[in-house]
Amino acid sequence: MRQPRLSAFQCALLAPGAILLAVLLVAPIALMAVESFRPFVGGRVGAGAGWTLRNYTELIEPAYAFYFYDTFRIGFIVSAIALLLATPLAWQAARTKRRAVRVSIFGLLIGLLFMSLVARLYAIQMTWGTNGPLAFFGTLIGVPARSAGYAAIQVAIGLLHFVVPMSAIILIGTFQNISPRLEEAAASLGAPRWRVALTVTLPLAAPGLLSAFMIAFAMCISNFVVPLILGRGVVLFTTNLMYVRFSDVANFPSGAAIGVIMFALAGLVIYFMTQLVRWVSPEAQS
Amino acid sequence: MRMPSSTSTALDWTASAVFRFLLAASILFLILPVLVSVVLSFDDRQFLGPFPPKQFSLRWYRSFLDNPAYLDGLIVSLKLAVLSTVISTVAGACAAYVISSGRWRGRDTVETLFLSPKFVPTVVIGFSILGFASAIQVFDPFTRLIMGHVVITIPFTVRATLASLVGIRRSLVEAAISLGAPPWRAFLDVTLPLARTGIVAGALMAFVLSFDEVAVSLFLSDAFTQTLPIALVAEMRANLNLTVAAVSTVFAAVTILIVFFLDRAIGLDRVIGQGLYRG
Amino acid sequence: MNSAGLDLVNVVKRFGDHAAVDGASLSVKGGEIVALLGPSGCGKTTTLRLVAGFEKPDGGSIAIGGADIARLPPYRRDIGLVFQDYALFPHLTVAANIDYGMKQRGIAKAEQDRRRGELLRLVRLEGLGERRPMALSGGQQQRVALARALAISPKLLLLDEPLSNLDAKLRETLRIELRDILRVVGTTTLVVTHDQTEAIGLADRIALMNKGRIVQVGTAREIYQEPATRFVAEFIGQSIWFSGQLRQGTGRAEFAADDGPVFPLAAPANVRPGSGLSIRPEHVHLPPRPDDVIRIPASVTNVEFFGAELIVSCRLASGRVIRIPIRSDDRVIPGAGANVELGVSPDRCRVVADD
Numbered sequence: 001m002r003q004p005r006l007s008a009f010q011c012a013l014l015a016p017g018a019i020l021l022a023v024l025l026v027a028p029i030a031l032m033a034v035e036s037f038r039p040f041v042g043g044r045v046g047a048g049a050g051w052t053l054r055n056y057t058e059l060i061e062p063a064y065a066f067y068f069y070d071t072f073r074i075g076f077i078v079s080a081i082a083l084l085l086a087t088p089l090a091w092q093a094a095r096t097k098r099r100a101v102r103v104s105i106f107g108l109l110i111g112l113l114f115m116s117l118v119a120r121l122y123a124i125q126m127t128w129g130t131n132g133p134l135a136f137f138g139t140l141i142g143v144p145a146r147s148a149g150y151a152a153i154q155v156a157i158g159l160l161h162f163v164v165p166m167s168a169i170i171l172i173g174t175f176q177n178i179s180p181r182l183e184e185a186a187a188s189l190g191a192p193r194w195r196v197a198l199t200v201t202l203p204l205a206a207p208g209l210l211s212a213f214m215i216a217f218a219m220c221i222s223n224f225v226v227p228l229i230l231g232r233g234v235v236l237f238t239t240n241l242m243y244v245r246f247s248d249v250a251n252f253p254s255g256a257a258i259g260v261i262m263f264a265l266a267g268l269v270i271y272f273m274t275q276l277v278r279w280v281s282p283e284a285q286s
Numbered sequence: 287m288r289m290p291s292s293t294s295t296a297l298d299w300t301a302s303a304v305f306r307f308l309l310a311a312s313i314l315f316l317i318l319p320v321l322v323s324v325v326l327s328f329d330d331r332q333f334l335g336p337f338p339p340k341q342f343s344l345r346w347y348r349s350f351l352d353n354p355a356y357l358d359g360l361i362v363s364l365k366l367a368v369l370s371t372v373i374s375t376v377a378g379a380c381a382a383y384v385i386s387s388g389r390w391r392g393r394d395t396v397e398t399l400f401l402s403p404k405f406v407p408t409v410v411i412g413f414s415i416l417g418f419a420s421a422i423q424v425f426d427p428f429t430r431l432i433m434g435h436v437v438i439t440i441p442f443t444v445r446a447t448l449a450s451l452v453g454i455r456r457s458l459v460e461a462a463i464s465l466g467a468p469p470w471r472a473f474l475d476v477t478l479p480l481a482r483t484g485i486v487a488g489a490l491m492a493f494v495l496s497f498d499e500v501a502v503s504l505f506l507s508d509a510f511t512q513t514l515p516i517a518l519v520a521e522m523r524a525n526l527n528l529t530v531a532a533v534s535t536v537f538a539a540v541t542i543l544i545v546f547f548l549d550r551a552i553g554l555d556r557v558i559g560q561g562l563y564r565g
Numbered sequence: 566m567n568s569a570g571l572d573l574v575n576v577v578k579r580f581g582d583h584a585a586v587d588g589a590s591l592s593v594k595g596g597e598i599v600a601l602l603g604p605s606g607c608g609k610t611t612t613l614r615l616v617a618g619f620e621k622p623d624g625g626s627i628a629i630g631g632a633d634i635a636r637l638p639p640y641r642r643d644i645g646l647v648f649q650d651y652a653l654f655p656h657l658t659v660a661a662n663i664d665y666g667m668k669q670r671g672i673a674k675a676e677q678d679r680r681r682g683e684l685l686r687l688v689r690l691e692g693l694g695e696r697r698p699m700a701l702s703g704g705q706q707q708r709v710a711l712a713r714a715l716a717i718s719p720k721l722l723l724l725d726e727p728l729s730n731l732d733a734k735l736r737e738t739l740r741i742e743l744r745d746i747l748r749v750v751g752t753t754t755l756v757v758t759h760d761q762t763e764a765i766g767l768a769d770r771i772a773l774m775n776k777g778r779i780v781q782v783g784t785a786r787e788i789y790q791e792p793a794t795r796f797v798a799e800f801i802g803q804s805i806w807f808s809g810q811l812r813q814g815t816g817r818a819e820f821a822a823d824d825g826p827v828f829p830l831a832a833p834a835n836v837r838p839g840s841g842l843s844i845r846p847e848h849v850h851l852p853p854r855p856d857d858v859i860r861i862p863a864s865v866t867n868v869e870f871f872g873a874e875l876i877v878s879c880r881l882a883s884g885r886v887i888r889i890p891i892r893s894d895d896r897v898i899p900g901a902g903a904n905v906e907l908g909v910s911p912d913r914c915r916v917v918a919d920d
Contacts, residue, residue, distance in 0.1 A: 006390055009469055014384040014396065017377035017440060021399055024437045025411070028418035032410075035417060088309040106554040107545050112316060115541040116498040118515045119534035122522055123323035126337075126531065133322060133337040164316060192294040194301040222407030224501035229522055239409040243504065246413060256417070259410045266405050457652035463639045464617055464646040465666030465717060471640075475665070479656045 029263065036256035055257035064241070071237045074152060075220035078159045082167045082216045083209060085160070090171030095180065105168075112165040121158050121229045128157055151234040158226040163216040170215060174208025175201075207277045214273035222266060238262060320538055327531035334528065346532040353529065359514035366428070366513060367496040370435035375489040377436075378443030383477060385444070386451040404441040411437055412505030419506075427511040434502040439492035446491065450484020451477070483552050490544065568753040569630025569720045570595045571616065573779075577624035578611050585611040587777030588625070595630075598747055598754040599782075600768035604800065605759055608777040613723055613757045618642050629720050640669070645714030645752070649726040651706045653698035659685075659709050660694035666717035684712040687746060703731050704739050711743070715750060722747075722754040728763055740766045761801055773797050775920070789845075794920045798843040805849065805887050807842040811916060820916060824883040826861045831912040841919045844909060849889045851877060851899075853908020861907040863887075865899050879907060 006014070039052045058064060093105040112120070128134045128145075135145040143149045178201060186196045202209075224239040231240070238258060245255040322337060330341035350356050378400070385397050403411065412434055419430045454477060462472035478485075503513045512520075518530055548554060571593040578586040586608045593599045601609045614620045616627055618639030626633050634642055653662050660681060667677045685691050688708035698706055707727065714722060727743060728736045744767050747754055758764050764771050765785040772782045773796075781793040785801075792798035795806060807822035820828040820842050828842060850857055863879035866886060875891045875898060889907070891898065899905050 006384065007469075010384045010387065013380040017381035017400060017444070018396065020373075020377055020436060021403070021440065024415060024418075024433050025403055025406070026399075028414035029406070029410070031418050031421060032414040084308065085312040085315065088305050089312050091305075092309055103549065103554050107549065108313070108316060110548065110554060111541050111545045114494050114544050115320075116515065116534070116537040118498060118500060118518050118522075119323075119530075119537040120319065122518070122530045122534050123319035125522070126326055127319040127322040131334055131336055134318070161316065161319065164312065192298050194297045195294075197301065218405070222409070224407075224409045224504075225519070228500070229519060239407060239501070242409050242413060243501075246416075246505070252417065255413055259413050262407050263410050266407055266410075270405050455650060455652065457648040457650055458654060460617075460619055460639075461646065461648060461652035461654070461713075462665065463619075464642075464644060465713065466640050466643075466669035467665075468638070468640050471669070476654060 029259075032256045032259050035253055036260045038253045038256075040251045040253045055253045056261075058254070059257065059261065067236055067238050067241045070235065071221050071239075074156055074159070074235070074237075075217050078156050078163065078220050079213050079216040081156075082160055082163045083213055086164050086167035086171055086212065087209070089164075089168045090175055093168070094172050094175035109165040109168050112161075113169075117162060117225055118229070120161055121226060124154070124158050124161060125230060128154055148232075148234055151230070151232040154230040154232075155227050155235045158230045159220050159223060162223065162226060163219050166219065167212040167216050170212040171205070171208055174205050174212070177208075178204045211273055211277050214269060214276070218266060218269045218273075221269075222262065320534075323531045324535045324538060326528055327535040329528055329531075346528040349527075349529045350532050355512070355517050356514065356529070356533070359512050359517035362428070362431075362511055363497055363514040366431050366435060367493050370432055370439055370496045371489050371492045373432070374436045374439040374492050375443045375485065378440050378488065378492075379447045379481070379485045382444045382447035382451060383473070383481075386448055388456070400444045401441045403437050404445075408438060408499070408501040409505070412502035415502075416505045427506060427508045430506040431503060431511070431513070434506050435496045435499060438499065438502055439495050442491040442495060443485070443488035446484045446488030447481055448484075450481045450487075454480045487548075487552060490548075494544070568595045568751060570597075571721055571753060571755065572628045572631075573612070573616075573625065574628075575625035576612070576615060576622050576627060578608075578615055578620055579623050584777050586615065586622075589774065589777065589779050590625075591772050591779050591782065593753055593755060595753055596751050597770065598756065598768045600756045600758055600764035600771045601774055602758055602761060602764040602771050602800075603774035607774045609757045609759075609774050610725065612774070613725055613755070616721070616755065617644055617646050617723055643717065643720045645717060645719030645722040647707070647710045647714050647722070647724045647727055649729060651698075651710040651730070653706055653709055653713070655697065655699055657698075658694065659690070659696050659698060659701070662698065662709060663694075663713045663716050666713065670717065680716060681712075684716055687715075687749065688712045704735055707731070707739065707743075711746065715752070719752060722750075722752045724754065724756045726758055726760075727756060727767075729758075729760070736763075743767065771801075773800065775800075780920075792843060792915065792917055794918045795841060795843065796920050798915070798917060803846050804843045805846055805889075807844075808919065809842065811840060820914070824881050824885055826859065826881070828859055828909070828914050829911050830914060830916065831910075839919045840916050843915045843917050844913060846887070846889045848909060848913035849887070850908040851879070851889060851891055851905060853906055854910070857908025857910050859909040859911060859914075861909065863905055863907050865901050865903045865905055867901055868898055879905065 036055050037051050037053065039050055039054065059068075089105060089109070093102050093109075096102050126132055128137065130145045132145075138145040138147070138150050138153060141153075143153055182200055182204070183196050186200045187193070191199065221237070222239060223237065224243070227235050227237045227240050228243075231237075236244070239262070242255045242258040242262070245251045245258065325338060327346055328342040328344070329335070329339035330343040330345060331339060332345075381396075381400055385393060385400065415430065415434050415437070419425070419433065424430060424433075458476050458480070459469075459472045462476045463469065467475060498515055499513070500515045500519060503516050504519075507513060507516055514533075518533060521527070522530055545554070571591070573589055573591045576586055576589045577584060589608065589612055591599070591601075601612060603609045611620060615622050618634070618637065622635065627635055629642070629644075653659075654665070657665070663681045663684060664677050667680065672680075681694070682691075685694060688711055690705060690708055690712070693701065693705070698709060701709065707730070728740055731739060740763060747767065756764065756767050758767075768785075770782060770784055771788055773780045773788065775794075775796045781788055781797050783791075788797060788801055792801065792804070795804075798804040799806070807820070807824055807826070807828075809820055809822035809824070811818060811820050813819075818830045820830060822828065822842060849861075853860060861881065863881050865877060866880050867878040869876045869878075870893070873893060875893045876888050877891055877898065878886050878888050880886050
């Protein structure tokens with residue numbers, strides 16, 4: 001392998017971004033990691049002197065561990081439902097012969113990505129909230145819109161609205177990469193459509209489905225705005241806990257510890273995602 | 287040819303029915319809230335009543351224009367989005383150009399660095415920059431906001447530019463050089479024009495992302511310098527009134543314009559096909 | 566014409582442990598067209614990139630018109646380069662593509678117009694100046710690339726596999742056309758190619774390259790008749806190869822092949838250890854001609870008919886099968902199974918180094 005060094009011109013082009021990220025991403029996170037081992041001194045912003053593991057150990061206590069549990073539970077369910085809703089959309093967009101249908105779906109998905117999430121969450125609150133035209137849905141599944149448990153449903157709906165377009169766009173790529181000829185071949189060999197979908201399309205799309213799931217999951221558990229707006233203070237994600245630690249209690253070291261854990265978790269999810277995709281489709285390695 | 291059995295036909299029918307149902311559910315799920323909020327934004331009632339409204343007016347749009355908190359927020363958001371988009375587009379596009387220029391020592395590390403902010407939860411970015419800013423004695427909220435927004439938008443400009451640079455063959459740049467253009471000239475004459483769509487798409491995404499950002503802004507703003515989303519969130523948490531619906535409707539309209547522009551400029555097929563949004 | 570000669574002396578280029586160009590030397594005279602011919606991976610493309618300045622040599626010298634250019638960046642070398650994929654700027658018109666190099670040199674607008682018109686006429690693309698490259702056929706694109714490279718009045722023209730991107734039918738006509746244009750222009754030209762018909766059809770001389778070295782330089786005829794090594798003999802045309810020993814026979818040198826036959830040699834051979842004997846298949850005669858001193862017994866195993874020519878497969882005593890072409894005329898060809906005698910004249914035998 002030859003790996004030449006960069007020319008002065010190239011270094012000059014790379015420098016602004018590299019310096020920005022070193023100063024605005026690497027340094028702050030490193031500082032946060034250091035702070036997370038500092039003791040909390042009540043009544044003042046910032047950390048005390050000395051070192052401690054207490055900011056981490058207190059997170060194992062059930063009261064805090066529950067936030068993590070809630071975050072992961074809702075994230076997992078939402079990612080699964082997102083896959084279920086995104087797959088038909090992506091399939092239709094990837095396989096339709098009518099350009100109008102394809103462009104409409106593309107337009108819808110891209111439009112939602114570009115549309116303010118705050119505005120969309122507001123719209124969801126208007127639609128699914130207590131007074132909304134779809135509030136009856138809660139009663140339908142046994143969690144009336146006025147009950148406390150409905151907050152979790154609303155958060156889930158908000159997250160779904162956030163991750164379905166993203167998942168669908170990933171899956172469009174997946175389905176576009178599966179040659180329709182393969183499905184036609186299976187059909188010509190006598191397989192009915194449902195069997196073709198189950199035995200040909202699904203296995204071929206598995207890596208794409210998996211990565212769509214993992215990306216949706218990563219996006220859910222690191223989300224902040226959705227529980228903030230739709231959680232009614234009842235449903236709090238770890239992200240919200242971090243904000244509360246900082247804004248209400250001014251416990252910077254504790255927030256830093258949560259931040260370090262979330263940072264590590266995000267890294268883990270990405271790592272597992274690449275490993276899993278590699279495991280499902282060994283040929284994707286090269 | 288084997289005749290399909292009746293169970294197979296029934297299963298086929300069921301499968302296609304389930305597919306159609308899910309497709310319709312999915313589209314309705316995505317569109318319905320936006321439509322409801324658009325309709326509500328024209329509600330004439332002073333309070334939040336049951337859907338649908340009986341009388342329509344523009345009162346909530348007027349109420350938006352009468353509220354200085356919103357207008358101030360809008361100005362802060364626009365300034366913030368423009369400035370951070372310019373910074374992250376210039377820095378990101380230049381970096382993407384170097385990253386895509388063949389293999390060099392440490393390239394993978396640098397590429398990971400530039401794309402990594404996408405994978406770091408935004409709260410962590412906001413929180414850590416807040417701590418860092420006070421450590422280096424930066425207390426101006428607008429400066430802090432710029433710091434945060436540049437970080438979260440850089441991966442998008444890098445990625446979009448990278449996607450468009452991949453399509454530029456090395457021989458094109460070499461051709462310009464062999465014809466007498468120094469490397470910087472070849473960059474301006476050949477690489478930049480050919481990467482333009484990607485750079486513009488990246489800038490557009492950066493702008494939208496910055497304009498809509500909540501988590502980072504919540505940490506880095508203060509009571510006097512608030513972005514529009516922060517003001518809206520505060521309003522939504524305090525009392526439900528329909529001013530936000532009016533703002534949402536305006537956002538929806540702007541979004542439709544953006545999508546229309548994207549379709550005309552690049553083509554929606556290419557926006558998705560180019561993998562601009564892929565994880 | 567401001568054409569200058571090109572001199573490569575012991576040029577070396579390493580990628581890691583691998584020497585892509587391993588002491589290549591080549592001299593091209595001013596105005597001459599030389600083809601650098603070799604199999605893929607022989608280092609010819611690297612050589613071209615070294616001359617163009619896109620790679621830095623690890624050793625040796627490269628000179629144009631006697632002046633070493635190693636220190637010059639590629640954009641100061643005044644070398645016209647036609648890329649394999651043409652590398653036409655897709656966002657510029659044909660005219661703007663051709664003007665690009667002249668603009669870099671600050672040539673006046675009027676002069677640009679005049680020269681561009683001249684070149685478009687030369688490559689027969691008048692009236693297509695305002696088109697985008699993508700709207701042109703492959704052959705037209707290639708000629709635009711040529712016009713663009715010539716617009717800077719280069720000291721040296723480099724063509725990288727100029728015809729490989731065209732389909733087979735077009736290649737023949739375009740090769741002749743390209744050769745005529747190059748002759749008219751008179752610029753020193755180095756054509757890099759892996760295709761021997763392309764090399765023979767375009768170039769005055771051919772430089773054969775193998776494993777990073779220039780193995781032999783000469784006209785097509787010289788190389789065909791007097792191949793320097795086994796590689797050359799087998800890369801240009803066909804060759805029947807005999808390995809064996811060179812020894813002193815009665816009165817003159819002779820070559821004893823491991824396969825059995827003994828070949829008396831017409832001239833004293835330049836013998837090196839590891840030499841072998843190469844014979845062109847068309848010089849093996851069936852039946853033998855009167856002056857074919859060398860007779861080789863064989864049996865026919867197969868006869869294939871190819872119109873103007875027949876290919877007869879013959880098994881030698883050693884069991885090895887060789888294929889020899891025979892003009893299909895009224896001669897009676899022995900069928901499969903027949904025992905025959907093959908004839909070879911000593912002055913058709915070439916002792917060459919086995920590489």
